[in-house]
Amino acid sequence: MSLAEASVSVPAHVPQDLVVDIDVWRRPELNAAGLHAQLLNFHQKYPDIFYTPRNGGHWVVTRQALMAVALNDNDHYSTSVGMIPRPPIPIPLIPLTLDPPAHTPFRVVLMRFFGAKKVNSMENSIRELARKLVEEIADRKECEFVRSIGAAVPVTVFMLMMGMPLERFDEFRSLVVEYFSPVSDERRVELHGRIENEMVALIEQRRQKRGDDLISQLLEEKIEGRGLTDYELKSICVLLFQAGMDTVANASAFLFEFLAQHPEIQAELAAHPEKISDCVEEGLRMFGVANTPRVVTQDTELGSANLKKEDMVLFMLPLAGLDDRVIDSPMKFDLSRSRRPHMMFSGGPHICAGQFLARIEMRAMLEEWTKRIPKYSLRPGFVPQPKFWHIIGMSKLQLIWK
Ligand code: HEM
Numbered sequence: 550m551s552l553a554e555a556s557v558s559v560p561a562h563v564p565q566d567l568v569v570d571i572d573v574w575r576r577p578e579l580n581a582a583g584l585h586a587q588l589l590n591f592h593q594k595y596p597d598i599f600y601t602p603r604n605g606g607h608w609v610v611t612r613q614a615l616m617a618v619a620l621n622d623n624d625h626y627s628t629s630v631g632m633i634p635r636p637p638i639p640i641p642l643i644p645l646t647l648d649p650p651a652h653t654p655f656r657v658v659l660m661r662f663f664g665a666k667k668v669n670s671m672e673n674s675i676r677e678l679a680r681k682l683v684e685e686i687a688d689r690k691e692c693e694f695v696r697s698i699g700a701a702v703p704v705t706v707f708m709l710m711m712g713m714p715l716e717r718f719d720e721f722r723s724l725v726v727e728y729f730s731p732v733s734d735e736r737r738v739e740l741h742g743r744i745e746n747e748m749v750a751l752i753e754q755r756r757q758k759r760g761d762d763l764i765s766q767l768l769e770e771k772i773e774g775r776g777l778t779d780y781e782l783k784s785i786c787v788l789l790f791q792a793g794m795d796t797v798a799n800a801s802a803f804l805f806e807f808l809a810q811h812p813e814i815q816a817e818l819a820a821h822p823e824k825i826s827d828c829v830e831e832g833l834r835m836f837g838v839a840n841t842p843r844v845v846t847q848d849t850e851l852g853s854a855n856l857k858k859e860d861m862v863l864f865m866l867p868l869a870g871l872d873d874r875v876i877d878s879p880m881k882f883d884l885s886r887s888r889r890p891h892m893m894f895s896g897g898p899h900i901c902a903g904q905f906l907a908r909i910e911m912r913a914m915l916e917e918w919t920k921r922i923p924k925y926s927l928r929p930g931f932v933p934q935p936k937f938w939h940i941i942g943m944s945k946l947q948l949i950w951k
Contacts, residue, residue: 598612682701797910
């Protein structure tokens with residue numbers, strides 16, 4: 550355990566009735582199959598916002614309404630400290646760790662590459678890739694889904710966008726998967742350094758010889774009339790690397806794990822492929838994969854809590870989509886819902902820049918899979934082993950079919 554993980558004494562501004570002494574990262578039931586159902590305990594047992602002295606001491610927000618208020622309030626909350634416990638060195642990830650207005654021009658640049666229009670133009674090639682990968686495994690009657698499809702589709706798309714060498718797929722992915730695991734501070738800093746070095750090398754290659762990839766285009770971009778600095782470019786690429794290499798894989802793994810245990814939904818999707826978009830959105834609502842932090846920049850109130858400058862706050866985003874105050878029967882996987890307010894992609898100015906891409910990738914995967922492999926189940930004896938951290942990961946999912 551690092552120093553930062555240790556319990557701290559409860560600060561004077563925190564009333565006893567808002568203290569819940571739990572280590573959110575190390576709860577066995579959240580690091581096991583079925584973790585999203587277990588998350589409901591947070592709504593049932595704990596206040597809407599509470600303070601835990603673990604992991605350096607931080608608030609935990611469990612309800613969607615409070616998340617929506619705080620994530621849109623740049624006057625009191627900052628993204629500048631990107632982890633709980635606070636990392637031993639600052640880890641800048643542009644634009645995520647910048648607050649508006651500094652954040653805005655970088656966000657505008659990124660949305661040129663990840664906005665809905667741009668991403669829609671990529672749909673055919675994403676679908677083609679998903680089809681090819683599903684074809685490759687369909688006759689095998691079994692697969693480890695994450696390596697074969699769940700990560701293979703989004704990570705290949707991302708690596709091609711960035712102009713990264715596909716033969717290093719497994720090496721790059723294992724860097725990110727480990728980075729998002731509950732490793733020691735020292736190891737995370739080391740992994741961050743390795744990711745940075747890879748990105749610096751890639752940027753340097755593009756500087757020498759431009760291609761039609763995203764990095765080559767970033768080298769030509771201007772913000773406020775000037776080109777991006779080396780530091781900014783590196784930081785953007787490190788964020789994209791982290792964001793692009795694991796999140797969609799995890800979201801898909803949780804959705805397919807659920808579907809593999811629900812033949813009646815598989816049959817419905819096979820008979821009505823037009824319901825696949827709803828299925829993806831319901832999966833995003835029910836199986837959130839990100840918990841995001843903020844640091845308080847000025848004393849403020851959130852719900853019944855008084856927050857002080859420098860307090861850390863954890864927004865457990867998966868709980869927003871499971872909040873029974875805004876969703877009827879939240880644990881019911883319901884393809885016919887007319888609305889699905891969730892915060893899988895967060896909210897406010899930092900709402901995930903990759904959300905359009907993520908949705909298209911998940912839809913293409915599920916559509917192509919359902920066409921070729923309409924009935925499937927978990928391999929008998931396979932036990933999923935999710936990891937609960939800022940990113941909720943599931944790196945293996947064994948499926949079988951006839
Ligand atoms: C299901 C998949 C994904 C999920 C659940 C997800 C979730 C998130 C979350 C929770 C944030 C942080 C927002 C905050 O702290 O308020 C975020 C930010 C971001 N994501 Fe994603 N993400 C996904 C896929 C992607 C992909 C595929 C990319 C790009 C390749 C991407 C790029 C980004 C970027 C650039 C940001 C920073 C945005 C900003 O600060 O303005 N994400 N994402």
